[in-house]
Amino acid sequence: MSILVDERSRVIIQGITGREGMARTRLMKEYGTNVVGGVTPGRGGQEVEGVPVFDSVEEAREKTGPVDISVIFVPAALVRDAALEALAADVKLLVLVPDRVPIYDVLEIARTAEDKGARFVGPNTLGLLSPGKAVLGMIGGRAERAREWFLRGPVGVSSRSGGMTSSIAYYLSKAGIGLSTIVHVGGDPIIGTSHPEVMALFQDDPETKLAVMFGEIGTTQEERVADLIQSGRFTKPLIAYIGGKAAKSGTRFSHAGAIVEGGRGSYETKVQRLREAGAHVVDAIADIPKKAAELLATATEA
Amino acid sequence: MAKLYEYQSKKLLHDAGIRIPQGGLAGTPEEARELAEALGKPVVLKIQTWVTGRAALGGIQFAETPEEAEEKARGLLGLKVKAYVIDRILVEEKLAIRAEYFAGLVMDDARKVPLLVFSSTGGSGVEEIARHSPDKIVTIPIDVRTGLREFETRDLAHKAGLTGPIQLQVADVLVRLYKAARTVEARSAEVNPLVLAEDGNIYAADCHLVVDDYAVHRHPELGIEIAREFDRPPTVLEKIAYKVEEKDHRGTFYFLEMAENRAESGPVEGAGADADEILIGFHGAGGGGSMMSMDAVQAKGFKTANYCDTSGNPPASKVYRAAKIILSQPGLRGYFASGSGVASQEQYNSARGLVKAFIEEGLEIPAVIRLGGNCEEEAIRILAAYLKRIPGRVEGYGRDDLPEFCAGRMEELIRESGGARHAVGNIPPPAPPEGCYGFDTLTGRVSFNHDRCRKCVSKACVGACTPGILKVENDLPVLAVSPEDARRGKCTECLACEIQCRFHERAAIFIELPIPGLEAYRKSL
Numbered sequence: 147m148s149i150l151v152d153e154r155s156r157v158i159i160q161g162i163t164g165r166e167g168m169a170r171t172r173l174m175k176e177y178g179t180n181v182v183g184g185v186t187p188g189r190g191g192q193e194v195e196g197v198p199v200f201d202s203v204e205e206a207r208e209k210t211g212p213v214d215i216s217v218i219f220v221p222a223a224l225v226r227d228a229a230l231e232a233l234a235a236d237v238k239l240l241v242l243v244p245d246r247v248p249i250y251d252v253l254e255i256a257r258t259a260e261d262k263g264a265r266f267v268g269p270n271t272l273g274l275l276s277p278g279k280a281v282l283g284m285i286g287g288r289a290e291r292a293r294e295w296f297l298r299g300p301v302g303v304s305s306r307s308g309g310m311t312s313s314i315a316y317y318l319s320k321a322g323i324g325l326s327t328i329v330h331v332g333g334d335p336i337i338g339t340s341h342p343e344v345m346a347l348f349q350d351d352p353e354t355k356l357a358v359m360f361g362e363i364g365t366t367q368e369e370r371v372a373d374l375i376q377s378g379r380f381t382k383p384l385i386a387y388i389g390g391k392a393a394k395s396g397t398r399f400s401h402a403g404a405i406v407e408g409g410r411g412s413y414e415t416k417v418q419r420l421r422e423a424g425a426h427v428v429d430a431i432a433d434i435p436k437k438a439a440e441l442l443a444t445a446t447e448a
Numbered sequence: 449m450a451k452l453y454e455y456q457s458k459k460l461l462h463d464a465g466i467r468i469p470q471g472g473l474a475g476t477p478e479e480a481r482e483l484a485e486a487l488g489k490p491v492v493l494k495i496q497t498w499v500t501g502r503a504a505l506g507g508i509q510f511a512e513t514p515e516e517a518e519e520k521a522r523g524l525l526g527l528k529v530k531a532y533v534i535d536r537i538l539v540e541e542k543l544a545i546r547a548e549y550f551a552g553l554v555m556d557d558a559r560k561v562p563l564l565v566f567s568s569t570g571g572s573g574v575e576e577i578a579r580h581s582p583d584k585i586v587t588i589p590i591d592v593r594t595g596l597r598e599f600e601t602r603d604l605a606h607k608a609g610l611t612g613p614i615q616l617q618v619a620d621v622l623v624r625l626y627k628a629a630r631t632v633e634a635r636s637a638e639v640n641p642l643v644l645a646e647d648g649n650i651y652a653a654d655c656h657l658v659v660d661d662y663a664v665h666r667h668p669e670l671g672i673e674i675a676r677e678f679d680r681p682p683t684v685l686e687k688i689a690y691k692v693e694e695k696d697h698r699g700t701f702y703f704l705e706m707a708e709n710r711a712e713s714g715p716v717e718g719a720g721a722d723a724d725e726i727l728i729g730f731h732g733a734g735g736g737g738s739m740m741s742m743d744a745v746q747a748k749g750f751k752t753a754n755y756c757d758t759s760g761n762p763p764a765s766k767v768y769r770a771a772k773i774i775l776s777q778p779g780l781r782g783y784f785a786s787g788s789g790v791a792s793q794e795q796y797n798s799a800r801g802l803v804k805a806f807i808e809e810g811l812e813i814p815a816v817i818r819l820g821g822n823c824e825e826e827a828i829r830i831l832a833a834y835l836k837r838i839p840g841r842v843e844g845y846g847r848d849d850l851p852e853f854c855a856g857r858m859e860e861l862i863r864e865s866g867g868a869r870h871a872v873g874n875i876p877p878p879a880p881p882e883g884c885y886g887f888d889t890l891t892g893r894v895s896f897n898h899d900r901c902r903k904c905v906s907k908a909c910v911g912a913c914t915p916g917i918l919k920v921e922n923d924l925p926v927l928a929v930s931p932e933d934a935r936r937g938k939c940t941e942c943l944a945c946e947i948q949c950r951f952h953e954r955a956a957i958f959i960e961l962p963i964p965g966l967e968a969y970r971k972s973l
């Protein structure tokens with residue numbers, strides 16, 4: 147198994163006729179993602195990479211059947227509308243690739259998704275990939291690279307950095323350790339699916355035996371993962387790396403932020419909270435494959 | 449996050465119907481006196497800066513008379529805060545305070561909602577209070593689709609222990625505060641203190657709004673210069689970099705001078721002059737990878753002069769400009785470029801951008817370039833082939849070489865370089881002959897010295913142009929598409945033709961990529 151996406155998931159692409167949309171449709175199809183349709187208002191009837199284009203998500207659903215996932219590639223200013231359209235058509239997982247989506251737009255998408263019982267990844271995400279099954283977004287860049295770089299196996303990766311999602315997955319694969327699903331949760335302060343939510347999914351995925359998390363300073367995601375472990379809701383081994391040690395905390399949190407986050411958000415608190423909870427916090431990326439091999443070995447012995 | 453000054457924030461609250469103290473902005477001591485005279489009562493003078501904790505810095509002063517206001521203003525204007533000089537102060541009536549509250553808006557990333565925060569005790573100790581008696585702080589999640597409604601804030605004020613008319617007044621202010629913040633798309637807002645004055649009215653005595661970077665373009669009325677998080681005004685070089693980014697949306701480019709490294713050791717030149725301190729020009733790619741790489745450099749004891757990130761598949765021209773800007777910082781001992789290691793972008797673009805910049809600069813310091821990702825082999829080959837003749841030694845690495853290792857190479861190369869320091873010169877790039885053939889690109893111009901091309905057999909530039917926009921006509925390389933198309937982006941500014949011709953033919957191509965303001969800046973150093 148894997149989380150969020152596999153080879154059977156029925157996927158549409160909003161903004162399929164744009165430059166990014168076209169290029170990434172090709173990547174996804176070549177990798178094996180089940181892309182059933184694309185949407186660009188006003189371009190219905192065309193084809194992109196052999197994928198039929200529709201005028202609306204609703205039309206795509208009518209003509210192709212159920213849609214599980216929509217990957218959105220429209221310009222940042224149009225993301226809100228595209229996402230709300232997909233949610234209205236009852237799509238349950240959205241991947242918002244664009245960068246620079248205004249925060250209030252994201253909040254509105256989040257509020258609507260909550261009502262609809264839907265989930266979104268991003269914005270500002272490279273997407274996610276279940277090796278050998280499917281990719282959503284643009285991880286790997288080219289299908290043949292993605293196949294070569296990412297092996298299938300027992301490790302789930304969740305990262306706040308797009309580049310590091312691929313890097314960690316690559317270094318693990320190179321060490322002969324495969325992956326269940328790798329997720330770039332997105333780099334923005336408010337995102338649809340944050341580390342703790344990904345960890346909860348990994349917890350329920352039998353294929354995932356171990357999770358790796360690339361955290362960063364700011365937000366409360368990593369601390370909430372520590373909470374999850376301490377409350378017994380995440381019980382698999384976790385390796386964590388927190389970036390931004392060198393970034394002097396010149397950006398002081400506002401009073402309001404400090405009050406709400408209760409001193410969370412800094413490099414030190416994240417590392418400390420995760421260590422207290424029993425996560426394996428490493429200081430260098432190179433240590434991740436080593437630690438993973440060690441932990442997987444103990445897991446099999448036990 | 450684009451921070452607004454107190455006076456700007458207050459104006460927005462005032463527009464939303466919240467009372468603020470009377471007063472105005474002064475740029476000179478005389479103006480401060482005039483404002484105090486007009487108010488006709490004791491005043492408070494407050495420096496306008498994004499740095500928090502102004503009172504502790506002595507940046508908030510009181511004056512009983514206009515003369516005193518002038519004198520105090522003289523002390524405040526010109527005050528240095530983190531190496532930046534205060535040029536504006538706010539002169540306001542001094543409120544007679546009965547009670548101080550705290551009101552704020554913050555994004556709750558766990559619940560994905562804006563959260564209104566209120567405390568019936570405000571002032572500078574609010575964080576302490578939050579720690580010791582969290583029950584004093586009340587919060588309410590806001591539904592962005594309905595907005596904040598008065599019954600909700602009434603309830604909130606009540607929970608905070610307010611009663612009677614004060615409860616209603618505060619409730620009204622809180623609704624207006626959210627409206628003001630929502631209108632300008634603020635990521636956070638903070639009114640501390642919110643004051644109940646002796647006259648029975650509620651005033652926002654201090655206020656700071658932070659506008660969402662990604663929404664700044666929807667609010668030209670705010671006049672925000674740089675939509676980036678700073679706790680100080682941007683430096684000249686940062687402004688130059690920002691202009692580059694603004695004009696070219698292919699990929700992203702972020703540049704920040706590391707103020708703390710300057711503040712501790714004076715101007716950057718001074719830092720370079722200190723024998724113990726080794727200053728590195730840092731060029732990252734991708735947020736997470738950049739941060740990790742910077743951690744690796746700093747772990748070696750180096751100081752980074754700047755933070756820079758070019759990612760999201762930037763054209764070679766953008767990487768070139770970033771490198772030129774990084775190399776406008778004097779005193780660098782090394783150039784370190786490294787990102788995530790497994791970038792999905794085609795890395796030869798970055799390699800070509802660096803080649804052009806390093807050659808133009810005649811780079812005299814060592815550089816370690818980690819370009820892991822798609823097509824890294826070609827990228828490394830480009831660096832190796834074309835940078836072997838510059839004075840500084842350049843080494844290229846790929847995804848299998850970790851940042852820690854690369855930082856180690858940097859250390860080694862700096863040692864070998866015998867203390868070479870980067871001097872910022874003003875070497876003009878070679879210019880094309882007047883009136884020669886050429887065409888405009890999205891952000892620059894490609895010119896050909898056709899006199900040289902006539903003797904060229906290979907016409908290698910045409911083959912090097914992967915977008916295929918060049919062709920041979922009458923034995924000369926010319927555009928194969930309309931100049932209009934080339935200018936609109938058909939020429940991807942990949943720099944392949946120029947580099948190919950320079951190293952394998954007759955150096956007949958000149959690609960000019962201007963960086964407005966950079967030349968003047970370099971001269972000013």
Ligand code: SF4
Nearest residue numbers: 901904908909949956
């Ligand atoms: S390779 Fe250089 S010299 Fe030869 S045709 Fe092209 S521009 Fe002219």
Ligand code: SF4
Nearest residue numbers: 913939940942943945
């Ligand atoms: S003319 Fe062709 S090779 Fe030269 S910069 Fe433009 S796209 Fe690149």
